[in-house]
Amino acid sequence: MSQSLVDISDLTIGYYTQKGTLVHVLRNVSLKIEAGETLGLVGESGCGKSTLGQAMMGYLRSGSQLLGGSVRFSDLDMFGLTPRQLEEIRGKQIALIPQNAGEALTPTLRIGNQIVEAIELHTDIPKGKAKERMLALLGQVRLPQPEVLAERYPHELSGGQQQRVVVAMALAAEPEMLVLDEPTTGLDVTTQAHVLDLLRDIVAEMGTAMMYISHDMGVIARVSDRVGLMYAGEIVEDAPATEMFRSPAHPYARGLLESIPRLSMSGVAKSMPGHPPIPGTLPGCSFAPRCPFATDICNTEPPILNPIPDRQHLVSCHHWEEVLVTNFDEKLNESFQTVEHTIGDEPAIELSDVEISYYRPGVIDRLRNIPHPPTTVSDVTLTVRRGETLALVGESGSGKTTIVRTIAGLLPAKGGHIKFGDFDLRVGVDDRPTQISKQIQLIFQNPDASLNPRHTVAEIIDQPLKLYFPKMNRDERRERQVELLNRVRLSDKYRLRYPAQLSGGEKQRVAIARAFAADPRVVLCDEVTSALDVSVQAAVLDLLADLQKERNTTYIFITHDLAVVRAFADRVAVLYQGRLCELGTVDEIYQPPYHPYTETLMGAVLEPDPDMEPVLLASDTPELAPPSQGCPFQRRCPRIIGDICVEEAPPWQSPPGEMDHKIRCHLPMDELLNVQEATSSK
Amino acid sequence: MIVLVGRRVVLAILTLFLISLIVFLGVEALPGDAATAYLGQSATPESLDALRQEFGLYAPIQERYLTWLGGILQGDLGTSMVRRNPVTEVIGNQLRNTVVLAAAAALVGIPLAIVLGVVAGLTRDKWPDIFVSTSSIVGMTLPGFVTATILIFIFAIRLEWFPAITMVPTDASVAELLPNIVLPIITLTFIMVAHILRLVRTNMIDVMTSDYVQMARLKGVPSRRIVFKHALPNAMLPTINVVALTLAWLIGGIAVIETVFNYPGIGKLMVNSINDRDFPTVMAIAIVLAIVYITFNLIADLLTLVLNPRLRSARGH
């Protein structure tokens, strides 16, 4: 084999804490990347993948130290170069595309100037031509109107546009290698699919090598030729993408892949117990405590990353042979478990013609007589039955959080009714009797923000108990706290901990315990698993399903992840710009006919399967406000008919034989049934 | 943009009206009135009556406020009880002297503070930073009169380089003034630099650890260019308002330093007027200083608005 473009060997990086103890971030990492190859680097948060990405560019976070090993790029020792030499290479031969483009662009410099800077630093293009090249680059990353955009400041662009600008900047000197650190995390699914498409095309065209870092197996499957899997600061498996996804040889890879919800599978995926250790704290294999294959040797002898004979496949496991003999496809099918629960006939919550607006005209606006913008949420009518899980689905700005917060009483509804038994929930929480508030509990996306950092877990769970059960005395409440903690699978030792001392999954469990402390009838879940790692997500979903079965709880479940919806929901409502597009049971929604927007969303989903290709239908142009009349999706709809879509609100239609399945579109039903092949081919 | 600027200007004017009201009502709260305060408890009823007549203190409160406010709007700040001449005349020279002092200090101090702050921020926890930061703590924490006294001891008494106190008439020309004010300027500069540089240092550290500076490094931008093009403009933005606040604060604190050096500025006049219980002058000084303060803040606000693209184009949201 000839010289690799990147050759990382035995790289070990760590830092010293304030108390002087050494903490490893990376341990003995060895990795090669060939010219033109795309390596996907995948792992859960905290596994050291970003550190590895930065180390590839000869960069260490302040405080971190190189403890051993080397990074060679184009046969140059990246940690042996002078700062001047590094400046030469960075951006010219190896360029970074960072995670949060919005923060990685200098806020006081115009977009164009930041790209021109990269061009002037790293290419021979004469000064006068740099601007031309910059505009060409903006065009190459498919940004509309490059001349206009070049004059803008970073904060004036949408997330997707910022990400493209960063891509353009990285491409300025046509580097041999790109390091991409979660470049699409935080973007909407359609935007993500578009950006990935762009990257693939560019790489194919220019022959650039990539190291693509992501926690998302779907994204990794989409872009990678080869995949490196990281766990606790080590590479545990390194294999061609197809092999990694079809027949993984490391138990961790299997566990991870099994825990991912899939569009084609209903039921909650199997979760992996436990958490990764701090790198280098276990004498044997870091994964041993969580591993179903583990034996004595795993606890004493660290495994070494060794090739599987006759294959381009490296694995760091004592038992890889045993792992490989079990058929992964079968295992995968077994790992999805539907938690049966009964759905009642009586409605839990009925929304009719709900309208919600954030707009509060100021004095000046009123004087200037500015017309009111269209309401944020409009014309939402739907019913959730007892014990049912209704998923609200849509991209950012679809109004799903707004609706849920209105039900929770944090925002008043401007029009319509929200019936909860005999009570109308259109009023704010201050005007609701405690017995009503008690029945409806809300769980937030980010447990870091939703738990008061100054309260212990016991105090956090105690608050709803005190509020809703004033008759309980201290001992009874304490008993109940322990009971609730056990119910969310946390030991009572957690009572005296502060949120900062918990992991992400544990925090979310505490938040769930707090919600269930009220013994509610309806629980509103706002992206409750989005901030969690996949293996943790599966456990949380499983817990929620269990609780529902046990207490006949009704869930209104918000998520942008269609695979999670498939796993967890009974019925689905698809929203665009605060308006309903489609409503039906999970099975109805996930099969044609689709609303064109649902079809777009489905097409953009990336599955952890390298053979799946997304179908890009609508553009990913962001919209700030819904159109004032006609169909809300008119401006992006790939199947728009004509003026009727712009002028008239579309009618609700039901496919034959599916009375509860409703699609709001002007297209006739038989045309809606006729969808592009690829989407439904699985 | 125009709406934003307009808003700030309207708010500034509103604040000024509020200040005039607070100052006026504050003096009204005096036990007795301005006349008794000035003449003291032992004054005869006749002299009190004469003074009240002269200063129109018999008019109802709202009328006196409106007259006073109307006067201010026309540039008439009232009449000094001590000197019996218009306050405008009394203040004029003193204000100029203070402006000369403050401007000289600002001219030296602000650039120095920025340079030192940036150096300290870039060499975080290394010796230039430790030296600069430690001296800034001393400069910031010592009261102005202590700093001044120490400087006088060293430079005026031991070294005899500069006069210990100013000995020029109030209406001396700027040229006559200058040699006298070296020590006051040094004192003021020292205090001002300490405050501003600490802030510049923190901002610089924040910015240097930001994602965009890291990105610039990984883009291969040379260090010097990172500092000047990517970091400095962003570190300076929040500094503008603090510079304005510090300048305004100096005007308040300048009274102490002017007293130490016997410098004929508005701060010293303020202390003297309060000692003399000359309330018309005190009220006038309060208004003048508030106008200066608000103007500085307004300028800083507008400057930030112009320099910060995020504020400038508050589109949509």
Added chain:
Amino acid sequence: MTTTTPTEGQLTTVKRRSFVAETWDSLRHSVAGMIGLILIISHLLLAITSPYILPQDPLEMNAQSRNEAPSAEHIFGTDELGRDVFSRSMLGGRVTLVVTIVAIGLAVLWGGLVGILLGFIGGRADEIIMRIVDAILSIPWLLLLLLVIAILGTNMLVQTLTFAFTYGILTIRVARAATHDYVTGEFVLAARARGESRRTIVTRELLPNVRDVLFVDGAMNWSWMLLAFTSLSFLGFGVQPPDPDWGRMIAESRDVLAIQPWAVFGPVIMLSTLIIGINLFADAFAKALGLDRSQGAPV
């Protein structure tokens, strides 16, 4: 990935730690903070015990020994009335300490409360009161203090209340800004969605979080207040004779700076050690609480 989020395997010795214990733990590791704390405590001890342990009567005048240089009998020499500078320096902070400590306590209390309420309630009331606060703050601080003293006199109780009022207004701004950071936070939203009363939200959700900011701000304002109070004394508006006071001692002895510099240096050293002590402590305290105190308004 340098996060140190604990993981599930590490359930070892986590005990409930009180606020004080936790802060103390991180404060202990700061050399500067400990020096600051020792300086402050020494000053407090001195202020309490000095009347009983001083070698000389600070008020006793002696026409025969005016402006004497330091000697075994008078460690810092004597002032122009022949009083012992050392004794006077030791005692010169008593009134200052009492006034500023009481005033800062009151200021944090009332300013903090009003600020949190304004931040929580928002709307019109908030806007109007903040306008007034801004207006008061745009009157130069010295003028504001002098004005009140001119009107109400140099009585120490009046001065304490004046300082409490003025610095409380500064605290309003800080408390309000800190509350704003939390009031839209999800844990407050969660409490609102539960239907908790406003009182519970303010006392249970907001206060524990804003508290740290208020403590740090209070420590910092204390040092500003000391500056302001001694400045007033220096100008002759503070502590009245014959009680010794640092600010006034410096003012009175300035004329003899050339002959008996120790009459000035004595109080200067005492005052400086206290203020620097407070600042070192405030810096370390802020760090211990995870806040950065570099952006204080210099008032």
